[in-house]
Amino acid sequence: MIEFADVHVSFGEREVLRGVTATLSEHRVGVIGANGSGKSTLARLVNGLALPTSGTVTVLGLDTRRQGAKIRRGVGFLFTDPDAQIVMPTVAEDVAFSLRRKGLAREEVERRVREVLDRYGLTGHADHPAHHLSGGQKQLLALCSVMVLEPDILVMDEPTTLLDLRHSRQVAELLRGMPQQVLVVSHDLPLLTDFDRVLVIDQGRIVADGGPDEAIGHYRKMMA
Numbered sequence: 090m091i092e093f094a095d096v097h098v099s100f101g102e103r104e105v106l107r108g109v110t111a112t113l114s115e116h117r118v119g120v121i122g123a124n125g126s127g128k129s130t131l132a133r134l135v136n137g138l139a140l141p142t143s144g145t146v147t148v149l150g151l152d153t154r155r156q157g158a159k160i161r162r163g164v165g166f167l168f169t170d171p172d173a174q175i176v177m178p179t180v181a182e183d184v185a186f187s188l189r190r191k192g193l194a195r196e197e198v199e200r201r202v203r204e205v206l207d208r209y210g211l212t213g214h215a216d217h218p219a220h221h222l223s224g225g226q227k228q229l230l231a232l233c234s235v236m237v238l239e240p241d242i243l244v245m246d247e248p249t250t251l252l253d254l255r256h257s258r259q260v261a262e263l264l265r266g267m268p269q270q271v272l273v274v275s276h277d278l279p280l281l282t283d284f285d286r287v288l289v290i291d292q293g294r295i296v297a298d299g300g301p302d303e304a305i306g307h308y309r310k311m312m313a
């Protein structure tokens with residue numbers, strides 16, 4: 090559950106979000122809108138990477154302003170650029186990295202890494218240098234590194250930008266099957282067509298909020 094209560098965010102003089110109020114409890118929630126409308130800022134509020142200038146963001150029952158560290162343990166965040174998330178030389182080591190910090194036994198780490206690489210189709214690349222993967226494979230690797238931690242909520246900022254049609258469909262399918270709540274910022278409208286709820290952001294405000302047909306229709310008209 091993610092709750093925004095009259096959230097404003099300003100960077101200096103510029104007000105980027107202006108009075109956002111929404112309670113998100115649906116499984117897959119999409120966020121669309123023009124460039125610079127405030128979508129990434131909204132996503133970053135969910136794990137406390139950005140904080141409200143005024144108003145409150147509550148995630149998993151916790152206030153992001155006071156309990157950011159705890160929230161970040163429950164909220165997986167996937168950036169647009171997977172290179173920003175690769176920290177170790179090989180694919181398997183990269184996925185294992187975040188788990189090691191949890192203090193799990195080596196066998197348990199290896200078991201979980203194998204399982205997640207298998208689930209996302211990267212088993213054959215386990216010992217390959219992570220930076221040699223294709224853009225789409227790196228995106229899947231970043232997803233593995235986040236999902237292996239079994240987050241309660243997954244936030245994705247434009248996860249399909251680098252992906253070909255097959256990989257985009259794979260991500261869409263994975264999101265459908267995930268038990269976690271997922272918040273996805275995207276310009277990839279087909280990805281969102283069977284989502285449970287889509288928010289349209291314009292100049293820092295929610296201007297449409299509903300099923301994907303209605304919200305995407307509103308967005309298309311707005312951009313015409």
Ligand SMILES: Nc1ncnc2c1ncn2[C@@H]1O[C@H](COP(=O)(O)OP(=O)(O)OP(=O)(O)O)[C@@H](O)[C@H]1O
Nearest residue numbers: 100101105122123124125126127128129130131274
């Ligand atoms: N840390 C920051 N400092 C100053 N300005 C910022 C910061 N983060 C975002 N902004 C500004 O806030 C506005 C909204 O940015 P944001 O990234 O949320 O938009 P967006 O809707 O995700 O855009 P896009 O679709 O282009 O990714 C932009 O004008 C951006 O320059």
